[in-house]
Amino acid sequence: MNTSENRQKRSIARSWLWVGLVVLLIVGGILWSQMSTVRLAAKSYVFGYPLVMTDLTRNSFIHTVAPANRLVNMAQFPEADFQVFVRPNLDTLYTQAWLDMDAGPWVFEVPASSRYLVMQFLDAWTNVFASVGTRTTGDKGGRFLLAGPDWHGQVPEGMTLLRSSTRINWLLGRVQTNGKSDYPAVHAIQAGISLRSLDDWQQGTVIEALPFQLPKQLPPSPLFEMRKLGPRAFFGQLSMLMEDNPAAATDVAAVAELEQLGVRVGEGEPRWNWLQEHAVAVGMWLAEREMNAALESPKVLVNGWNKAPKHMAAFGQDYGLRAVVAMYGFGANLAAEASYFNAKVDARGEVLQSGQRYRLHFAAGELPPAQAFWSLTAYDMNGYLIPNPLHRYALGDRDKLVYNPDGSLDLLLQSEAPGEQQLSNWLPTPRSGPFTLTVRIYLPTQRLLDGQWQMPGIERF
Template sequence: MGKLASRLLVFVALTGFVACAQAAPETEQKPEAVAERAYLYGLQQAIFYGQRWIYTQNDAETNDIYSGLNRFFWVRKQITPDFPVVTPNATTLYGSGFLDLRDGPVVIEVPEITDRYFSVQIMDPYGIFRIIVGSPFNGTKARKYILLPPGFEGNVPADFPTTDIMQWPSKTAYGVVRMAVKTGSDSEIATINAYQDQVTVTPLADWLSNGNKGIAQADRDIVPGDFVVPAGLPDYAVGQVDKQTAEQFFTLLNVILNDATMPVLEDSLMESQMLAQLRSIGIGKGLTFDWEKLTSDQKAAMETGFKAGFESVRKTLKSNLINMNGWGIVRNDGGFETKWMDRAVIADAAWAAPDKNISHGGAFLFTDADGKPLSGANKYTLTFDMNDLPPVTQFWSIPIYDANGYFVANEINRYTVNSFMLDAGDLVVKDGKLVIYVQNAKPTDPDQAKNWLPAPKEGFRFTSRFYGPYAPLTNGTYNMPKVVRVK
């Protein structure tokens, strides 16, 4: 390239940046502030990228959820302590995986399911669930949905009604399928597994060549992802939020901004200002970010901002919960396009949880009625008035975890109490009250033993789930019972 051409490119780059800075002078900030804001902006997308690597590229024998592209990893039995998932729900069986639309549309087919709750929810890289379908939303009949990538100009087959044609904003997506488990019996699990086997994810070209129908996952080969793997990602992708360093986060963020499957939002002034700020520290589309080329002062500034972002998210998670009689509800009322703190909090606390309480909501509990940390050294009760049960259209579930959010093995293999157990008569109700006994040792009283929710020996916590919640369960006005220590 000649000197004149080089100078012109430099001039264009510089004047373009100056023009942007003049149009939005608020983008001129210190590196520490840019780095902190970048953490809030990019945490969700960074975890999306890390999870996509786990699902589609990490083919290690120890990685059970490796599925490849356009396939779901299915949980085919109730989750127990041997399944290493943080804050799992034993009242649903899951399927999850990453869709790839680079070669064109993808078709998702779901069978008729009339005997239980089910949903299919598809999330974009920003954590926004743009597709939420299933029994509570559009019925129980068999359906097929087609996702169209940006810029698709082909013909959509006549098989699809317009309600089931989805224009997708990127060429990648994360999907999750949930099916309710009522009793957990072998026959019920077999029924759910049969439904799972009938859910298909098929590229349109293959769908057409198969006679306009999906191809069973068992009949499709695993197609691995081929996305850029930045240095260190295999080491920090699992437990990413707590493991990743500032260097790794910002290196990954630059990879993301250069990934054609993850375009930025259209017409977002807020994001365009963020992108301009990132370019000021060498991160952006068309740029090659090299941490080692930064000065020691630049590294220190970015590490300071990264740490501040991490701490602000953790602080907000605890301080910004909606108080529901001691239980904490995460504020997830949508708007992730611009509510970056809300987006980051959900990504940190429960990545791929809903951005809006449309399908389900939840509430955390870490302390007893006296504000003391929950401990298996004590005995507790959780008492529901039968005239004031959690108001839901579907079901509720209250699983118990150790202090780190994992199920702990117990002698009756019970990790939750839920409305299905109540409906089936498995729980004892006396004088209009449902009393759950939360303790480590099995109660000696037979009725109490039926209502026993085994607690870990040491610290523990709850994350309740409400499927089809009414407003009081999302705005905190429901009188959720406290966990009371038996003295």
């Protein structure tokens, strides 16, 4: 190849290099010009996530399980083959209803009961705005009037007004259930819980609760439906929902950021150009990645346990926590009702694995400080119950546990059954793969809420 040809090829290469640099600068400039949009989209997605998730969850329920404004009672605990939702609770049976406050107001009645129960009402943003039951109203029961923000009628004598700031509300109630043999007692309590419109109550019309029944064909999960929403669909839905389910007065800055993004209450889908829409999509992707990271890698572990924050279900302006809970713990209790500890590692920080034997040791006087009761449940890594010959999926203070002579307690976590003398304290773990644990402490003491009591580490032996 002669010198002239070499010079020509070098000249062509330099030309392409300059073209590449120019394109890179143009693309970089365009991306940089949209960085503010990406940031606003990420923050706004986190802010609005719970409201859209509420709407998706409500729609799924009322189209497949029960219509809106009807009370639904769960009659029994799930077994190990139950895989409809993750981390099922084996402590309480549920009572629930999705309420449209514009069709109300609603009269809600709870019977007198000496056992622990809580009937919590969540607004459309997943904050608990009212809680009825053992902690707040004692064991005498009561009659309550649930009203939306625009109702200004007369509260009938003998009723307590519970006021919501949003049109959509969710009643999620729990009644303490001490195993399968306790079902009849719980069913009797559920039979005394009622929900009906004020008009029906005044006319003496009885509205029977419905039994909880899973649909023959399960719908896609709300989480799956959420991930299908593109930028215009998500923010358009958020815009329309905020018309009847307004943000709190303290959310004024977040609402202003939505407006900067082009999302205005009641206007539906934003009018973005192609570049803006793709910048918003990037922001949504980044936000969801951060939400998943926060769930998978908690910032603070004590003895290997992650504790739910004290402001759970009363989130205030902690929009990040509110969104993460909406994603993977929808319908969480107030911390004062129940505190949760979750672990997927032992005291040494190593992942909990099948084939290993573990012990959870509570020193004398250091049992979970519950004013009601506590439980420990094991799940596989997908959040499902673990099959075992005893059909035992949880242990707690209502079980016939064997305590050590000094008053301490050892719970054994392993796949193989221990000796006969230790069988009552055995919680089966999977025969293969990692697993996780959840401790639920109902009506925790102030000592726990203030962080003075912590779960002990899980020891391998």
